[in-house]
Amino acid sequence: MLGLPAWVEYHIAMIRSQSRTSRTSFLIAATLACAAIAGTVLPGCSSGSDSSSTTASTASTTTVDPGAGSTTTADGGEIVETTFATTQGLPFSEPPVIKSSAGVLETTFNTKPTVFDVAGKQVKGMSYAGEFTGPTLLVNPGDLIRINLNNGLNDATNFHTHGMHVSPIGISDNVLRVMAPGTENLVEIQVPTTISPGTYWYHAHMHGDTEAQVFSGLVGALVVTGLTELLPEDLRSAPEHLLALRDLQLDESGTAIQTKDIDSGAPTTRTVNGLVNPVLTAQPGETQLLRLGNMSADIWYKLKMEGASFNVVVEDSNPVGTVWSKDTLLLPPGKRYDVLMRWDEPGSFKLVTLPYQTGPDGDSYPLRTLATIKVEGDPVPAKALPTSLAPTPDLENAEIAQHREVVFSEKESESKFFINGKEFEMGSVAFYPKLGTTEEWTIKNVTNEEHPFHIHVNDFQVMSVNGVAIPPLSLQDVVRLPAKGEVVIRMAFTDYVGKFVFHCHILAHEDHGMMAVVDVTENGGPPPAGSEESTTSMSESMPGM
Structure with a gap:
């Protein structure tokens, strides 16, 4: 070997x-396509075309729905239904990245109540580093993760790295540990050299308060390197993007994230990296690696991408034995897929979550647009996709x-x-x-x-x-x-x-x-x-x- x-x-x-x-x-789940009827578009779903030539970085913001107070850009298209006024259609952006150095990723998380920006609105929640979604931790196999977690909350918390094959005891990935309010806590997680590359995530896991703390912002992505080395050589420089799928509801004040009696079936605002319908750009024929993660507390996503299929190369941080392609992907809470995507034709394409019901006693979710992909510019030669990334x-x-x-x-x-x-x-x-x-x-x-x-x-x-x-x-x-x-x-x-x-x-x-x-x-x-x-x-x- x-x-x-x-x-x-x-x-x-x-x-x-x-x-x-x-x-x-x-x-x-079976594909349920977005439909346009008599020239109108279903709420929250694009018709798949956009004649605007304005780029995401220069598009002006226009008020489309004064009643709700939301705004969007020409590239964003129609207003997406939300539960509070948002700024939509902004250029795609990602949380900041903290990388390991010399075999150690060391950082400090000051966990505390925080007012941060979510899609243009100032919202009170909880954070690790001042934002609705925490920084992405980028580590190599064999690294040591060392986090100084200062608990500035009014309640106990702790820290979990979801999907990681690491020790569950002591000061490692121990969800039975209690970090009391006002305490300083050291977390040290030794990443094994044999760990699979892919997209993991981290979040609070304090039993009794897990939902409220995750819903409020104690969440972030964790990426283990090594995936691109498994791709064909001509795809190893493909653009990579994290799409952290999260939702939020505000309490009666309209300024703070709901933390009591959260109703997972109630209307909610769905975000990608804390943005509503961000605009991602690509060239015709270009392959991109998208890291899709449902980092919501409770709700499900049934994803569909206009103009392209999901080519799954990693499931739950495990490179697949056989690459498989689907038009839709179901992501329960906690689920992740790393996928290769390619749009062959220019145009404006929507990433949507389709209507989904979790059973007679479960929740029923409506159609919503999550992001827009604007495919423009000079076409590039399409590259062959891999058929396998790992032993099965x-x-x-x-x-x-x-x-x-x-x-x-x-x-x-x-x-x-x-x-x-x-x-x-x-x-x-x-x-x-x-x-x-x-x-x-x-x-x-x-x-x-x-x-x-x-x-x-x-x-x-x-x-x-x-x-x-x-x-x-x-x-x-x-x-x-x-x-x-x-x-x-x-x-x-x-x-x-x-x-x-x-x-x-x-x-x-x-x-x-x-x-x-x-x-x-x-x-x-x-x-x-x-x-x-x-x-x-x-x-x-x-x-x-």
């Missing part, structure tokens, strides 16, 4: 030993140490959510997987709404959905559980012992009980009483819970 990246060699070795899981893509893992023949059943249920009228009939309890461990073994979990959703299943530390391979076998494409860390449905996964517990959680990534459901603890141990049983990682010490680590 000389010359292969370390993470590729690692996965191949794990496949051969059957001690590493693989993942697959989830079911892709498959645990079909793996030795299974344990078969477990996980049941998601709820009493939504009472805001109570359960795993195996129990609300989350700090002093309780659901399972004790043995380090170095592979388990098969059957996850049953007995509710009338969809739930996104997520587990920390170790990724999984989806084996079947509602009894239908799923071919292996890649690993993943978020999978959609169909209403009244069943998903079977296989997962290898490698490298790290300690306690971590699995849960519904609709954070309101997690906060209200739909979360449980696993404790990976050397022997597959409870650790000795009084040990550092015992249940007693875990319970004491979160006072008041």
Whole structure:
């Protein structure tokens, strides 16, 4: 395996030993196209053409809907419906980037209430570094992430790196840790040299307040380098862009993000990097790498791009064994895809989220425009897309140490959510997987709404959905559980012992009980009483819970 990246060699070795899981893509929903009827355009969706020759950087702002107070640009096109007055159609921009240096990424996050700009409106929320979306952390495999987190909030918080295969204990990616108000807290996360390249993200994970803190702004992207080296040589310089998909609602004051009794089904304002309908430019025939991440607290996105298909090269930070192309992508909360996109013809094209319903007892989301891609300028020769980026893992023949059943249920009228009939309890461990073994979990959703299943530390391979076998494409860390449905996964517990959680990534459901603890141990049983990682010490680590 000389010359292969370390993470590729690692996965191949794990496949051969059957001690590493693989993942697959989830079911892709059918395409529902934006439609124009009798020359009119559906609200929030472009007709796909724009005769304006004004570029995004020079377009003047014009008031289109004085009643709502929103403005847009010629490049932005029609006003997108929002829940407060916004400035729309501005040039695409991204959060600032903090890069590692000499093997260390070190920064300070002053977590505190903050007034920041969201689509032209001053809004009060919470931030790590003064903005609605935190800075993007850019690290290499093998780096050390060192964050000095000063908690200036009125409530406890903590820090989680979503999707990272890292230690869950001590001052690493420990979501059972409490960072009390007014305290200074050191976070040190050793990134393994074998980690997969791709788009991860970080956010607060303080049980009981996770939804409010994420909704308010304690969120950011985390990118591990190495993906471009897996692309064909002529695509390695392709433009890269992060699209952090987030929404917000304001409270009765109209100036602060809602933090109490958040209704995920209520009208909301959807943003990309804190902008409403930003305008991204491309040349005809140019391929771009888009990092798509649903970093919202609760809501889902069913994405469709006019004029191009999504060519998925990474799912949940795992390069795929087979590159696959779809017209639509479903992103539950927490889901990420890295995709290659190419627009062959000039014009103005919309990235939209299509109407979507999460079940009879779930939420129903309308059509909304998220961004505009303006394709203009001299055409460039189209480049061939890759067909594979990594070995395709498959645990079909793996030795299974344990078969477990996980049941998601709820009493939504009472805001109570359960795993195996129990609300989350700090002093309780659901399972004790043995380090170095592979388990098969059957996850049953007995509710009338969809739930996104997520587990920390170790990724999984989806084996079947509602009894239908799923071919292996890649690993993943978020999978959609169909209403009244069943998903079977296989997962290898490698490298790290300690306690971590699995849960519904609709954070309101997690906060209200739909979360449980696993404790990976050397022997597959409870650790000795009084040990550092015992249940007693875990319970004491979160006072008041």
